Amino acid sequence: MKTAIRLFILCILFASGFAHASFITTGTLYQTAAGTTIDYWYFYLDSDETITINLLTYSNTPTGDHNNYSSSTGLDTVISLYSNDGSLDLSDYIAYNDDSGSDAASSDGSTTDLDSYLTITLSAGEYVLLVSDYDYNGDGYSLDAYDIASSINFGDQLETNEGYASYQITWSDNVYLETQSDDDTDVPEPPALSIFLVALLGVYKFRNKVIPRN
Incomplete structure (x- = not known):
């Protein structure tokens, strides 16, 4: 859960750089x-x-x-x-x-x-x-x-x-x-943001799949 929150915050911070272009x-x-x-x-x-x-x-x-x-x-x-x-x-x-x-x-x-x-x-x-x-x-x-x-x-x-x-x-x-x-x-062009978000989502799903929960 903490990882998901961190990723969400990171997405917001990254997106803010694209929102005002x-x-x-x-x-x-x-x-x-x-x-x-x-x-x-x-x-x-x-x-x-x-x-x-x-x-x-x-x-x-x-x-x-x-x-x-x-x-x-x-x-x-x-x-x-x-x-x-x-x-x-x-x-x-x-x-x-x-x-x-x-x-x-x-x-x-x-x-x-x-x-x-x-x-x-x-x-x-x-x-x-x-x-x-x-x-x-x-x-x-x-x-x-x-x-x-x-x-x-x-x-x-x-x-x-x-x-x-x-x-x-x-x-x-x-x-x-x-x-x-x-x-x-x-x-800059918006597609870069979409690619970044998709990559983050993939990393999160991969972590949940391969790392067992305690």
Whole structure:
């Protein structure tokens, strides 16, 4: 009986390491005649939380040159955070980040501080994260009301020839996306936990079978 209790406690402690895992989503921005597209990521928090959003950009071109800043990507992301009250406008604005400026941002493999990174404490509620390209031809990191309403960063041009550039977002575990796609990836993967629990159960059954009780 004592062995079973010890194994049960061990399972709980091990599982706690998997219960709170960050996860990854991916997206792509596209070039249009009017400008570049803006992606909208809707999420909510069950309670007051400090969340982390970490961008990693990767491109369909080998290198990108952002006004003489050397980069391994053709996309210079900007993330803008808004509250989601059902009618998105500039009054819902909370925070933004253009360049990470943080060593923590490299945890996802980023090799340039042009990748965006945001850590912020928020109240329970609904939010939306906008991912856009830095507009070197116009407003820089700023999005105006027309951009937000139309999902187009007017006047912006991607520094890639193919007309698109991709990125990934690593979200902290306390963020719940409104929609979950097939491209979402948990970190670490849950199957390892199942394998571990099955192995523990096998050890316990084997012990009861081969070791006589006193």
